[in-house]
Amino acid sequence: MSVRTQTIPDVGAKTPVPALEPLLFELARPGRSGRHVVSHDAADIPAAFQRKAPLRLPELTEPQVVRHYTHLAQLNYSVDTGMYPLGSCTMKYNPKVNDRVASLFADLHPRQSYRTTQGVLALAYEIEQMLAKITGMDFVSLQPQAGAQSEFTALLVFKAYHAKRGEAATRRRIIVPDSAHGTNPASAAMCGYQVTTVKSDARGNVDLDALRSALGPDVAGFMLTNPNTLGLFEERVRDVCDAVHAAGALVYGDGANMNALLGVARPGDLGFDCVHINVHKTFSTPHGAGGPGAGPLCVKAHLRPFLPKPWIVREADGSYHYDTAREDREPAGLGDSIGTIKQRLGNFGVLVRAYTYMKTLGEEGMVETGRDAILAANYLLALLRPAYDLAYDRPPMHEFVISAAKQKKQGASALDVSKALLDEGFHSPTVYFPLIVPEAMMIEPTETEPRETLDAFAAAMLRIAERVKTDPAAVRDAPRFTPLRRLDEVTAARKPVLRYAVPGVAGAE
Amino acid sequence: MGNNPYSPHTEADRAAMLERVGVRDIDELLGAIPNDARHPKLGIGPGLSELEVQAHLERIAKLNTTAGSGPFFIGGSIQRRYIPAAVPVLALRGEFLTAYTPYQPEVSQGTLQATFEYQSLMAELLAMEVVNSSMYDGSSATAEAAFMAVRVTGRHKVIVATEVDFTYRRTLRTYGRGPELEIIEVPTAKLASSAEGAACLIVQHPDAFGSLVDVRQIADAAHAAGALCVQVTEPHANALLEPPGALGVDIAVGEGQPLGITMSYGGPHLGIFACRESLVRQMPGRIAGQTLDANGTRGFVNTLQTREQHIRREKATSNICTNEALAAITAAVYLSLLGPEGLRAAARAGVARAHKLANRLAALPGCAIANDGPFFDRFTLRTEMGGWDLRNALIALGIQVEATASHYYAGAKQTGKEPAQANAKPYVGGRREGRDDVIVQCTELTTEADADALVDAVAQLTRSGETVAAR
Numbered sequence: 001m002s003v004r005t006q007t008i009p010d011v012g013a014k015t016p017v018p019a020l021e022p023l024l025f026e027l028a029r030p031g032r033s034g035r036h037v038v039s040h041d042a043a044d045i046p047a048a049f050q051r052k053a054p055l056r057l058p059e060l061t062e063p064q065v066v067r068h069y070t071h072l073a074q075l076n077y078s079v080d081t082g083m084y085p086l087g088s089c090t091m092k093y094n095p096k097v098n099d100r101v102a103s104l105f106a107d108l109h110p111r112q113s114y115r116t117t118q119g120v121l122a123l124a125y126e127i128e129q130m131l132a133k134i135t136g137m138d139f140v141s142l143q144p145q146a147g148a149q150s151e152f153t154a155l156l157v158f159k160a161y162h163a164k165r166g167e168a169a170t171r172r173r174i175i176v177p178d179s180a181h182g183t184n185p186a187s188a189a190m191c192g193y194q195v196t197t198v199k200s201d202a203r204g205n206v207d208l209d210a211l212r213s214a215l216g217p218d219v220a221g222f223m224l225t226n227p228n229t230l231g232l233f234e235e236r237v238r239d240v241c242d243a244v245h246a247a248g249a250l251v252y253g254d255g256a257n258m259n260a261l262l263g264v265a266r267p268g269d270l271g272f273d274c275v276h277i278n279v280h281k282t283f284s285t286p287h288g289a290g291g292p293g294a295g296p297l298c299v300k301a302h303l304r305p306f307l308p309k310p311w312i313v314r315e316a317d318g319s320y321h322y323d324t325a326r327e328d329r330e331p332a333g334l335g336d337s338i339g340t341i342k343q344r345l346g347n348f349g350v351l352v353r354a355y356t357y358m359k360t361l362g363e364e365g366m367v368e369t370g371r372d373a374i375l376a377a378n379y380l381l382a383l384l385r386p387a388y389d390l391a392y393d394r395p396p397m398h399e400f401v402i403s404a405a406k407q408k409k410q411g412a413s414a415l416d417v418s419k420a421l422l423d424e425g426f427h428s429p430t431v432y433f434p435l436i437v438p439e440a441m442m443i444e445p446t447e448t449e450p451r452e453t454l455d456a457f458a459a460a461m462l463r464i465a466e467r468v469k470t471d472p473a474a475v476r477d478a479p480r481f482t483p484l485r486r487l488d489e490v491t492a493a494r495k496p497v498l499r500y501a502v503p504g505v506a507g508a509e
Numbered sequence: 510m511g512n513n514p515y516s517p518h519t520e521a522d523r524a525a526m527l528e529r530v531g532v533r534d535i536d537e538l539l540g541a542i543p544n545d546a547r548h549p550k551l552g553i554g555p556g557l558s559e560l561e562v563q564a565h566l567e568r569i570a571k572l573n574t575t576a577g578s579g580p581f582f583i584g585g586s587i588q589r590r591y592i593p594a595a596v597p598v599l600a601l602r603g604e605f606l607t608a609y610t611p612y613q614p615e616v617s618q619g620t621l622q623a624t625f626e627y628q629s630l631m632a633e634l635l636a637m638e639v640v641n642s643s644m645y646d647g648s649s650a651t652a653e654a655a656f657m658a659v660r661v662t663g664r665h666k667v668i669v670a671t672e673v674d675f676t677y678r679r680t681l682r683t684y685g686r687g688p689e690l691e692i693i694e695v696p697t698a699k700l701a702s703s704a705e706g707a708a709c710l711i712v713q714h715p716d717a718f719g720s721l722v723d724v725r726q727i728a729d730a731a732h733a734a735g736a737l738c739v740q741v742t743e744p745h746a747n748a749l750l751e752p753p754g755a756l757g758v759d760i761a762v763g764e765g766q767p768l769g770i771t772m773s774y775g776g777p778h779l780g781i782f783a784c785r786e787s788l789v790r791q792m793p794g795r796i797a798g799q800t801l802d803a804n805g806t807r808g809f810v811n812t813l814q815t816r817e818q819h820i821r822r823e824k825a826t827s828n829i830c831t832n833e834a835l836a837a838i839t840a841a842v843y844l845s846l847l848g849p850e851g852l853r854a855a856a857r858a859g860v861a862r863a864h865k866l867a868n869r870l871a872a873l874p875g876c877a878i879a880n881d882g883p884f885f886d887r888f889t890l891r892t893e894m895g896g897w898d899l900r901n902a903l904i905a906l907g908i909q910v911e912a913t914a915s916h917y918y919a920g921a922k923q924t925g926k927e928p929a930q931a932n933a934k935p936y937v938g939g940r941r942e943g944r945d946d947v948i949v950q951c952t953e954l955t956t957e958a959d960a961d962a963l964v965d966a967v968a969q970l971t972r973s974g975e976t977v978a979a980r
């Protein structure tokens with residue numbers, strides 16, 4: 001494949017664009033292989049069970065595989081490459097020591113006895129304690145593996161709570177703001193709830209009157225992100241929580257934006273009954289090209305009985321075990337617990353990284369993190385204001401949402417601007433979310449980008465805004481200096497090709 | 510400066526930034542936060558240097574007995590297998606590790622192509638038509654399969670075999686409380702006759718005890734009753750056993766961890782999710798697909814997104830957003846390094862060593878293999894000692910096995926309204942009815958010396974007299 005070159009606009013330097021890479025299957029030749037695992041054993045499997053279907057996995061040598069994945073990696077933009085201001089995702093730097101420390105806990109099986117895993121249990125116990133302190137909650141479940149699973153877990157907890165009070169049959173509705181992330185209504189629906197959406201007011205808060213009229217004896221809970229997805233702190237958060245509680249419902253805190261609150265404020269002091277943490281955002285664990293994450297659920301004491309089991313118990317002598325009688329010999333006794341979301345401690349390997357980060361920051365570092373994240377967002381917004389509209393004009397927390405509506409009128413949409421940013425060497429912000437801002441661009445710089453980088457990003461955004469005025473067609477044509485140009489998503493969905501077609505096989509596409 | 514070692518701002522930077530914002534202090538930006546809630550004391554202690562934090566965690570890690578430190582036979586859905594050196598070197602490259610969901614495909618072709626390749630490799634291994642880019646783990650994939658079957662059939666009853674991994678059934682029961690599904694556990698042997706009115710039958714093959722199951726007959730019964738057949742599968746088993754796609758299975762799910770991913774005390778792992786092409790629009794999770802760019806060059810994007818929460822909100826097929834993409838890439842690296850022969854070799858080694866070890870153990874007086882029929886790479890050992898006592902005594906000798914409690918595998922009934930716990934009447938299907946046993950898993954990492962140690966220890970503990978020396 002030919003190597004093209006990319007001209008960095010306004011710098012004029014030429015750098016090579018990484019070449020595309022064939023598929024593994026196209027690189028393979030029958031008979032090639034490594035020697036990673038060799039076995040001369042014969043397996044005794046009854047004929048009726050033996051595989052008769054062909055197994056046409058690609059055959060490659062290790063050097064080929066290494067080049068293949070190295071080339072693929074070079075086609076990716078990442079936090080290690082540059083600024084990744086994807087709003088709501090907190091793409092901060094991922095410290096390398098966290099990964100190394102996690103490998104100390106790699107060779108452990110979740111079904112090992114508590115006797116052989118005292119280190120795991122001690123660590124998990126301390127993680128629970130630290131998260132409770134940071135969020136102002138009383139108890140923590142480490143089981144949920146991401147934010148969305150934690151939302152679902154919390155709504156199951158709400159259901160169990162209302163059931164205990166004899167109100168499960170009547171409380172069938174969950175309220176979400178119109179600025180809510182898509183996972184909120186999706187989790188509520190998965191949990192068997194009807195979803196009611198309430199609008200936001202002119203200052204980007206939940207419209208308290210709309211909320212009050214939506215509340216009633218049929219409501220199980222309200223899901224609130226704070227700061228919300230506009231990056232704005234809910235100005236009457238305690239009134240909101242009071243209104244929900246007065247209706248006998250519970251308040252769920254979507255903690256995706258917890259980075260703003262680190263050492264600044266705690267959901268537990270604001271009226272929330274529970275909050276989840278996206279440790280892959282707030283606590284610096286790598287996002288892994290889409291995952292893994294971890295989504296611990298932190299709750300106030302009144303929700304504890306319903307948390308998933310098992311729970312870790314610390315004895316007076318400093319030893320740990322699960323709350324199952326004589327280990328797992330007798331039924332765990334679920335009590336009021338909703339059951340189990342994920343055996344034992346969820347994505348423990350991710351949680352070890354988060355612990356390492358929390359220990360590295362400590363109290364002072366935690367406070368500095370929240371404040372620097374807020375400062376960076378406000379600074380970047382000040383730089384972008386001259387060129388872009390702001391839907392809700394008050395100081396944001398750790399992220400903010402601008403609108404490219406003006407640019408759209410001039411001939412280039414938020415999508416076009418985001419593609420032009422790729423040509424400038426930056427990842428794009430989140431676009432078209434939240435849904436209540438037209439041509440939304442949601443920008444989260446995080447605390448780990450130096451001022452020079454923020455300046456360079458702003459300069460790129462301002463250049464693009466200028467170009468939209470003079471030559472919108474050029475912006476609509478972006479990106480031109482990325483490994484591929486814009487991709488045809490419509491055809492991809494209309495005529496799906498979801499796997500490589502092994503040649504000559506009927507049924508494969 | 511200095512409190513967060515990853516924050517680049519000097520005091521001069523901060524001053525200049527504040528000036529640009531037009532405030533003197535960051536606190537001026539926090540006016541929306543109730544006064545009394547600002548600046549909480551956390552009580553989490555001071556920050557540590559990298560050297561200190563490394564040493565601190567090494568101290569804690571030493572309190573564990575790792576799997577590799579002695580003969581290790583715990584397995585099931587999570588297995589200790591050999592991981593080629595190139596796997597972490599490639600999969601943990603910063604460009605994969607520190608990227609996120611490929612929202613901008615033009616600068617995410619590495620992730621998207623690797624994901625498309627994972628889907629292709631897994632589809633081939635399972636002989637299934639479509640594989641998604643990942644679920645959280647095997648247990649949530651199983652629960653999501655049940656939810657999908659409910660959407661497809663419009664029925665609310667789910668029948669699951671008692672020989673499905675008990676942690677999967679626990680997660681399924683917990684998930685089922687949301688939409689208030691009726692979940693009924695029956696022995697594998699009674700699955701086929703329980704299909705009436707069901708959304709799906711869920712079977713595990715090889716089952717939790719290692720036993721092989723006639724899945725085709727269960728799939729046929731499901732289809733005759735208008736239900737779907739869901740198989741919980743293990744990746745290596747498919748190298749040697751007829752795969753779900755050849756058995757009439759509609760949805761195949763499982764844990765992908767054995768494909769080059771560390772055990773890490775349970776996660777992060779890889780939920781495998783595969784289905785028939787005709788059902789793809791009901792599938793949960795992200796899917797990568799092939800397309801062309803504006804120049805007509807082949808490329809990859811996330812596709813069929815109108816199933817997903819960010820588009821469909823409460824009408825989405827699932828709430829999943831962050832998934833286990835890196836684990837899927839890891840599995841693809843592993844499969845491409847091993848190739849078909851390497852995968853078969855690893856699988857064969859586990860089977861052969863399990864069978865040999867089972868024969869030796871069964872020869873000890875008072876010991877028996879409790880599997881009802883043929884087994885794959887793990888088996889269930891019954892001794893007069895009882896599983897838990899044996900397992901705990903083995904730990905004292907530095908050998909780790911899994912004990913099963915009969916209540917784990919007792920059938921439970923959960924009506925929509927009243928989630929029930931496992932009922933008192935024990936039933937065991939994939940192994941002979943009885944009390945607590947131990948499950949012994951073998952892989953290519955199981956050595957002759959490991960096997961000798963276990964045989965020797967069981968012989969001593971059950972006082973049967975046989976020792977390795979006397980053999």
Ligand SMILES: Cc1ncc(COP(=O)(O)O)c(C=O)c1O
Pocket residue numbers: 088089146147148149181183184225229254256257278293295829830831
């Ligand atoms: C506001 C908000 N809520 C919830 C989520 C869901 O979290 P996760 O992706 O970890 O499931 C996200 C992130 O994607 C988010 O930004």
